[in-house]
Amino acid sequence: MLARVRSAAVLGLEAYPVDVEVDVGIGLPAFTIVGLPDAAVQEAKERVRAAIRNSNYQVPARKITINLAPADVRKAGPAFDLPMAIGILAATRQIRAPAAPNGTMLVGELSLDGGLRPVAGLLSILLGARSRGTRAFIVPEPNAGEAALVDGLQIHPASTLAQVIAHLEGTSPIPPLRTAPRAAASPPDDVDFNDVRGQDHAKRAMEIAAAGGHNVLLVGPPGAGKTMLARRLPTILPSLTWEEVMEVTQVYSVAGLLRGSGPRILRPFRSPHHASSTAALIGGGPGPRPGEVTLAHRGVLFLDELPEFHRDVLEVLRQPLEDRVITVARVQSTVTFPAAFMLVAAMNPCPCGHRGDEKRECLCTPPQVARYLRRVSGPLLDRIDLHVEMPRVLPAELTSVPTGESSTEIRARVLRARAIEQARLGGAASCNAEMTPRQLRRHCRLGEEEKAFLRGALERLGLSARAYDRVLRLARTIADLEGSDGITVAHLAEAIQYRAFDRPLRLLG
Amino acid sequence: MTGRCGCWGNVLTLQDAAYPAALRTIADPPQRLYVRGTLQEADHRAVAVVGARRASAYGLAVAEWLGQELARSGVTVISGLARGIDAAAHRGALQGGGRTIAVLGCGVDIVYPPEHARLMVQIIEAGAVVSEFPPGTPPLRHQFPRRNRLISGLSLGVVVVEGRADSGALITADCALEQGREVFAVPGGVFAETSALPHRLLQQGAKLLTTVEDILEELRLPKPPTSAAASAIALEGTEAAVYAQLSLDPQHMDVLALRCRLPVAEVARVLLGLELRGLVRALPGQRYVRTTVET
Numbered sequence: 001m002l003a004r005v006r007s008a009a010v011l012g013l014e015a016y017p018v019d020v021e022v023d024v025g026i027g028l029p030a031f032t033i034v035g036l037p038d039a040a041v042q043e044a045k046e047r048v049r050a051a052i053r054n055s056n057y058q059v060p061a062r063k064i065t066i067n068l069a070p071a072d073v074r075k076a077g078p079a080f081d082l083p084m085a086i087g088i089l090a091a092t093r094q095i096r097a098p099a100a101p102n103g104t105m106l107v108g109e110l111s112l113d114g115g116l117r118p119v120a121g122l123l124s125i126l127l128g129a130r131s132r133g134t135r136a137f138i139v140p141e142p143n144a145g146e147a148a149l150v151d152g153l154q155i156h157p158a159s160t161l162a163q164v165i166a167h168l169e170g171t172s173p174i175p176p177l178r179t180a181p182r183a184a185a186s187p188p189d190d191v192d193f194n195d196v197r198g199q200d201h202a203k204r205a206m207e208i209a210a211a212g213g214h215n216v217l218l219v220g221p222p223g224a225g226k227t228m229l230a231r232r233l234p235t236i237l238p239s240l241t242w243e244e245v246m247e248v249t250q251v252y253s254v255a256g257l258l259r260g261s262g263p264r265i266l267r268p269f270r271s272p273h274h275a276s277s278t279a280a281l282i283g284g285g286p287g288p289r290p291g292e293v294t295l296a297h298r299g300v301l302f303l304d305e306l307p308e309f310h311r312d313v314l315e316v317l318r319q320p321l322e323d324r325v326i327t328v329a330r331v332q333s334t335v336t337f338p339a340a341f342m343l344v345a346a347m348n349p350c351p352c353g354h355r356g357d358e359k360r361e362c363l364c365t366p367p368q369v370a371r372y373l374r375r376v377s378g379p380l381l382d383r384i385d386l387h388v389e390m391p392r393v394l395p396a397e398l399t400s401v402p403t404g405e406s407s408t409e410i411r412a413r414v415l416r417a418r419a420i421e422q423a424r425l426g427g428a429a430s431c432n433a434e435m436t437p438r439q440l441r442r443h444c445r446l447g448e449e450e451k452a453f454l455r456g457a458l459e460r461l462g463l464s465a466r467a468y469d470r471v472l473r474l475a476r477t478i479a480d481l482e483g484s485d486g487i488t489v490a491h492l493a494e495a496i497q498y499r500a501f502d503r504p505l506r507l508l509g
Numbered sequence: 510m511t512g513r514c515g516c517w518g519n520v521l522t523l524q525d526a527a528y529p530a531a532l533r534t535i536a537d538p539p540q541r542l543y544v545r546g547t548l549q550e551a552d553h554r555a556v557a558v559v560g561a562r563r564a565s566a567y568g569l570a571v572a573e574w575l576g577q578e579l580a581r582s583g584v585t586v587i588s589g590l591a592r593g594i595d596a597a598a599h600r601g602a603l604q605g606g607g608r609t610i611a612v613l614g615c616g617v618d619i620v621y622p623p624e625h626a627r628l629m630v631q632i633i634e635a636g637a638v639v640s641e642f643p644p645g646t647p648p649l650r651h652q653f654p655r656r657n658r659l660i661s662g663l664s665l666g667v668v669v670v671e672g673r674a675d676s677g678a679l680i681t682a683d684c685a686l687e688q689g690r691e692v693f694a695v696p697g698g699v700f701a702e703t704s705a706l707p708h709r710l711l712q713q714g715a716k717l718l719t720t721v722e723d724i725l726e727e728l729r730l731p732k733p734p735t736s737a738a739a740s741a742i743a744l745e746g747t748e749a750a751v752y753a754q755l756s757l758d759p760q761h762m763d764v765l766a767l768r769c770r771l772p773v774a775e776v777a778r779v780l781l782g783l784e785l786r787g788l789v790r791a792l793p794g795q796r797y798v799r800t801t802v803e804t
Contacts, residue, residue: 200773201795202761221795349793356794361563366592366624389795391761460785478774493778497795 012335015128022087027063035068212477213431220390266297546637560594576601672706
């Protein structure tokens with residue numbers, strides 16, 4: 001006897017339908033799963049067997065064959081447990097109902113006692129199936145939080161196999177989930193910019209970075225508060241739109257990091273350790289899972305101790321910084337994950353960390369410092385607009401200052417600047433950091449006086465030629481923060497202060 | 510006999526007339542002196558400016574100012590091309606449009622430390638780079654104390670700007686005393702580690718130096734014809750306010766902003782303007798100092 005149950009699996013962030021076909025026939029007792037199952041799918045045998053028995057049903061001593069169609073795509077994970085169990089029960093006529101009424105799609109991992117466990121990537125499955133016309137779903141109850149984000153569907157959350165059976169037989173139907181309200185109002189973050197005392201220069205730089213979407217490099221001795229500042233950047237960025245909330249939640253769902261919670265409303269902040277591998281950063285595994293750059297999508301990726309990162313790890317950051325996506329190629333499949341993040345990197349000013357510190361002496365020789373600084377030069381540095389130098393010890397004068405502005409106040413200015421940028425750029429690029437070279441030339445025109453000033457300053461300070469465009473881009477954002485239409489000498493002067501790495505002696509002293 | 514040595518400068522022997530007269534008077538003059546650039550008759554009016562490699566911003570400013578003032582007074586500035594005080598003294602002399610001589614502890618064809626390659630070329634144009642070590646000699650530790658006796662030997666007096674208690678400048682000062690040269694010391698802060706050596710030298714009888722005239726009078730050198738009526742620095746508005754807060758002590762941009770009661774963005778702009786005019790210098794860590802002692 002044959003039964004067919006509809007289910008789905010995830011590849012990258014995309015879902016594809018999988019038909020679970022169960023045949024229970026004559027032969028030596030056996031339990032075979034075909035259709036390129038991986039280890040987790042193979043082990044489903046034991047879970048399914050125990051779950052059925054513990055729900056007071058029987059696994060017949062006959063030859064059970066399960067096919068996961070399409071048979072040429074590798075299947076991973078425990079999400080097929082529930083459809084397999086229902087398939088076996090339907091094929092042996094233990095439930096008196098069609099296994100998949102109205103094309104209901106079943107997803108869920110079983111525990112040995114027949115309970116349902118949450119699965120990763122449910123949001124992707126629901127969105128994918130909806131676009132293919134599926135309307136009804138049975139999902140694990142712990143996944144209800146994310147399932148409720150998708151509207152227009154009949155989603156029945158179940159906590160045990162027995163409940164699913166009762167629902168299918170019609171003896172005790174599970175009421176469908178109600179769609180969650182689009183709660184875009186962000187809850188207060190537990191950190192705020194007014195936690196940071198002093199560091200006015202660095203705070204100003206963060207405001208500019210947020211306003212223009214610029215990447216930042218923080219240079220300062222240990223204890224300067226680089227991590228503290230980076231952690232607070234998401235609090236002054238614009239709130240996520242509902243579309244962005246869904247994107248972020250989908251990523252976290254696929255990564256299995258949602259843990260039963262609802263939507264991810266706050267901008268993510270990820271800080272991978274400098275010993276992280278390439279795969280950890282860009283994503284990997286046989287059916288690739290999202291890496292740190294994707295988990296930081298629409299948020300902030302913080303790389304502390306930048307020069308300590310392996311060179312090829314930094315090298316792979318070039319694609320996401322340029323294209324806002326990351327492509328992970330594996331033998332089985334090639335997937336593309338979103339990776340539109342703001343990069344905040346941090347480093348010490350020299351190997352020992354005390355250069356430029358008034359209280360502690362730096363013993364590094366100039367060649368040592370130069371070698372250390374060179375480790376971050378090149379293509380990655382090219383994509384960082386702001387270089388910010390931070391001091392460590394704050395004189396008493398600074399620590400006694402009243403608390404600075406709160407994140408809310410700063411965010412208000414950032415939002416104003418972003419609105420100006422969006423109106424100017426329209427469509428494709430949403431902030432100044434994303435301006436194409438053509439847009440840069442059109443929107444960053446300088447008057448004669450400004451041109452002369454910039455050329456003179458670059459020459460006098462020995463700035464490299466590539467600094468020219470970067471300074472223009474930054475000056476544009478500074479002008480937007482001020483609500484100024486044109487770029488003035490003052491804007492350019494401030495922008496040049498954030499290009500320390502372009503000045504040969506600036507960091508060497 | 511003057512012989513070429515590859516393309517790397519001239520060799521002067523003790524018998525040559527061009528051999529610096531001052532060096533003949535010391536106890537163990539080098540048999541050969543390798544010279545890139547030119548040694549002139551006027552170079553007998555020479556003063557050495559030496560000090561620590563890891564110097565404070567104050568020490569660097571003093572060394573540069575001394576180099577400049579000595580150069581303006583027609584005095585050749587002698588030093589060792591090391592990092593810190595030495596390099597600042599050479600730079601000052603070059604800015605003052607005068608002559609300067611660098612005495613190396615390695616061959617004259619070797620640039621040590623390497624970041625002074627450009628400075629060395631400028632010194633060769635406006636003076637000379639000399640060494641008793643043949644070309645190709647690498648910079649080895651033990652050669653530098655030997656080199657120091659030439660720095661004092663070529664000069665009428667030695668100025669110690671900064672140095673810790675165990676600084677190599679102590680050797681130069683000792684050589685100067687043995688050779689009968691004057692020793693001058695620049696005072697610093699009581700707690701400044703970098704001024705420990707000049708302070709000890711002062712206790713032992715070195716001349717206290719506060720102006721260039723102190724050197725010129727002691728060595729009976731002519732004073733410059735026009736006393737430097739340095740044009741006052743004309744600044745207005747916020748530039749003047751920020752400049753007034755600056756000193757030779759490095760100060761962070763945030764502190765300056767706080768003291769001037771100005772937004773930090775404004776101060777950043779003003780500081781860049783001042784830097785472009787050469788009035789302030791930016792140090793690592795967004796700290797700023799004045800470039801001159803003159804007000």
